[in-house]
Amino acid sequence: MPAKPPPAPADQQSSVAAIRRLAEQGYEATTAGDLADAVGMSRSTFFRRFGSKDDVIFADHDHALAQLEGFLGATDLDPGEALVEGTADVLRLLVRDPEAARLRFELMHDTPALRDRELVITHRYERVFARYIRRVQQPATPGWVAPALAASLVAVHNATLRDWLRDRIADAPRAVTRDLHRLVALYERWLSDEGDRQRVLVAVYDASGSADAVLGAVAAQLGRESR
Template sequence: MTASAPLDDWAAQAPQAAAVRYLAEHGYEQTTASALADAIGMSRSTFFRRYGSKEDVVFADHDLALASLQRQLESSDEIGYDEIVLGALEVTRLLTRDPAGARLRSEVLRSTPALRERELVITHRYERLFADFLQRKAIPGCPDWAPIALAAATVAVHNAALRRWLRNDDARVFSELERDLGELSERFRPWFGGEQRASKVVVAAFDADASPSEVLRAIAAQLD
C-alpha cells in the first residue's frame, strides 16, 4: 500500500473488501475518499493512514501479493524456474481467496480507465520482481533477454488464467495454470539451474493407405 505496509492478516482486509464493494455499487468517480471512509465505518485519518487514497484501496490485494512475492523470492534457495511457478501460484491464491471481492474489483477496474492504467504499472512490478530474481539465478552464458522473457511470459500466462476465472468461475483454471506455467518454465530450464531433458523420438509403422485414426493408434501404441 502507498501509505503503510500491506496487512498480512486476511481478516484485516475486510474493510478493503467493503470499500471495493461500495465503489462497485456507487461508482469510482462519483465516490469521494471521505464518503468511502464513512461507508466502511472508518475515520478519514485512519483511512488515509491505512490505504493512502481511494485508488490505493482498490489495489490493496495486489500490494499484499507483491509484498508476499518479494519476500518469497528474496529468501528462496530454489532453482529459478521452479520458484517463479510457486510464486505465481501464490499470487493467484492471494488475489482469489475472496472470490466475490476479486470480481467486484475487476468490475471497478473495467469501468474506470484511470485504474486500468495503474493496473498496467502493477503488471510491470510483478514482471520486475520475477526478472530480478531470475537474473540472480541465471547461469553463466544465459542470454540477457531470457530472464525478461520468462518473467513477462509468466505474468502473461497468469493474467490470462485469472481473466478466465473471473469470467467463468471455473476452479479447473488454476490446475491448468499450474500445468501451463510448468510447461513454460521447462523451456527455460537450462538457463536457470536445470538440465536439458532429453528429447524423445517416436517411431511408428503403419500402412501407406492407413486412415488418420489408425495412424494415431499406431503412435499411441509406441508411447505406451
Template sequence: MTDSAAPHGPDGSASPQATAVRYLTEHGYEQTTTSSLADAIGMSRSTFFRRFGSKEDVVFADHDLALSQLQEQLDSSTLSASATIALGTLEVSRVLTRDPVTARMRAQLLRSTPLLRERELVITHRYERMFQRYLARVALPGTPDWGAIAAAAAVVAVHNAALRRWMKFGDDQAFGELERELTALIARFSPWFGGERDASRVVVASFDAATAPEDVLRAIASELG
C-alpha cells in the same frame, strides 16, 4: 498491509477493503469522495489515509500484499527456478482470489474505470520486474540479458490468462492447470534458469594425414553414436 488486506474481519464480517470495493463498484469510482468512502467503511478520513493511503490504494491492497509475499518468497527460495516461480505465482493467485466476490467486483470496477486500469498496468510491470530480477539472479552463465525479461513477461501473461479464466468462467481448475503451465513454461527456457544441459562429450581423434575427410567424419560419428 496487514488486516486491511484480509477478506473478513474476526467476526466474519466483510473487511474494510471488501466494503470499500463494493461501495466503489455500486456508487462509481469517480463519483465517490474519500470522505464518503471512509464513512461507508466506518472510519474517519484521517484513519482511512493512515490505513490505505487513498481510494485508489484501497482497491489494490491485495496486490500490495501479494507483491510483498512474492518478494519474500523469491528472496528466500532454495527450490529450482520452475518450482519457485510456480509456487510464488500460485500464492499470488491465492491472495487475489481468496475473497471471490470482492475479486470479481474489483475486476468489474477496473473495467469501468480507466484510471484504475492504468494503475493495474503499473502493478503488472512490478510483477514482471520482480520475476525478472529473480530470474536474472539464478540464470546460468551465458544467458542473454533478454532471457530473464522474456521469461518474466511470459510468466505474468500466463498467470493473468488463468486469472481471467477463473473470473469469467469460475473455472476451479484454472490454478491447478496454472502450476503445470508455469513449470512447462520455465522448462522452455532451459537451460538458462537451472534446466539440465545436454551432456557434453569430447572426442579426441588422431588420423593419418592421408586419411580421406569422409572417413574421418564416419569414424567420429561412429564414436559419438
C-alpha cells in the same frame, strides 16, 4: 513521499466493503468520505489504514508483490519450481475472496485510470521476476531471457485470473500451476545446468556377439531411457 504500506490482512473485510461501495456508486462519484462511512471509520483513520481510493483497490497486489519478493529472496527451490510456486501463490492471494476479486475486475474494466495503474502493477511484477531470474540463470544466458520469461509468467497468471473471473475455470491455482510448468520448461536450459550435462548411456552386451547384436543392445537401452 514514500509509498503508503498496504493495509494489514486483518483489514480485508473493511477493504472489501470499500471496494463494494466503489462498485455501487462508481469510481469517480465515490469520495474518500463515502469509503470511510462504508467501512465505519473516520476519514483520518481511513487514510492512515488505506490511503487513497486506488490504494484500496490495489491493496491485494501490494501484499502479493511483497509476498513474492520475500519468497523468491528466501526459497531454496529449483529456479523453475520457485517461479511456478511464487506465481501460483500470487494468484491464490488474489482469488482468496471471490467477491472482492470480481468487484475489482469490474471497476478496472469500467475505469480507464485504474487500468493505467494496473499496467504499472504489471511492470512491478515483471521487475521482481526479472531480478530473480538474472540472479539464478546459467552463465552466458542471453540478455532477453529474463525479461521474456518474466513477462510470460505475468501473462499466464493474468490469463488464468481472467478465465477464473469469467467462470471458464473453477480451480485457478491448479490451472496456473499446470500452465506455468509448461512455460518454464521452455526456459529450462537457462534455469538449470541439467540441460548442459551429457547423458551417460550404459549398455550390457555379449563381447562375442555380432555387430548387429551390439547395436541392438544399445538401441534397446536407448528405448528404455527415452520412456
